[in-house]
């Protein structure tokens with residue numbers, strides 16, 4: 604039986620040809636394709652600068668360092684995210700401070716942030732989960748009111764918007780182009796900013812702290828992108844609107860027909876890009892039973908995320924015992940159904956039929 608996959612990289616001849624051109628060009632590492640990808644990505648996000656890096660985790664780490672986040676600093680973030688968000692904070696030497704999420708959007712609850720601010724708080728790092736942006740008006744005014752940096756984890760939300768403004772344009776933006784993301788380069792990442800100084804720091808940290816080759820003004824990494832990745836990214840950028848429209852159409856189809864579980868909530872003024880179509884299995888029923896039943900029917904289901912970050916073994920000893928009731932509940936109830944652009948009409952009909960049997 605043909606399984607319906609939860610995600611599938613959307614690769615066409617355009618990507619294939621773009622990679623072959625780079626291989627023939629002699630420029631395999633960071634070169635002209637990367638520069639062009641940065642320019643076009645900055646235009647997409649409506650920002651002055653975009654800095655390409657090796658992956659989304661690097662983007663987060665560089666963004667934190669370029670915002671001078673380091674030892675002794677606290678960074679307010681969500682416990683309901685991929686571990687990379689928090690690993691980046693920890694590797695910058697800072698302390699993550701968790702604030703619980705909203706139960707409808709699964710994003711950080713802006714009402715709870717001010718209570719978590721201390722003298723050590725340096726930045727707020729919201730995650731635009733599943734393709735829907737956070738409550739940015741509130742986050743911006745809290746950040747401005749307390750003199751905090753705002754760093755967006757937009758790894759799941761390329762081309763998402765809030766009241767007409769693009770993800771990654773509110774503070775320092777970070778993106779991932781991992782194979783399953785809405786725009787993919789296999790591995791890859793990007794940082795976006797309107798601030799000249801932040802952009803320059805990011806470029807230096809990406810490449811051993813150099814502006815001029817072999818003159819090292821600060822400590823840096825090798826977090827560069829390859830032109831092979833950038834070429835795939837450029838091809839994907841050219842098709843992003845089409846791919847995002849497909850995701851939206853698939854989500855609309857599911858929204859109009861799914862009854863048996865709680866459908867996703869889209870807030871007023873949000874341009875949702877449907878990285879995931881995430882429903883809640885509740886009312887006394889068990890999510891894991893639902894997942895098993897769908898798997899048996901040939902449908903792959905994702906659980907993002909089964910364990911909230913503050914309960915992960917790797918950091919329990921670092922942060923002590925914190926309780927985030929909404930995140931902990933959602934970790935038990937959410938499941939993501941396939942919504943990617945390569946689903947057929949028959950796949951969508953099967954998903955609806957099987958979900959409504961739950």
Ligand SMILES: *Cc1c(COP(=O)(O)O)cnc(C)c1O
Nearest residue numbers: 658659660685687688758779781
């Ligand atoms: C994918 C992802 C990342 C990390 O990106 P990589 O490219 O895999 O390093 C970070 N945060 C979130 C929310 C993600 O979904």
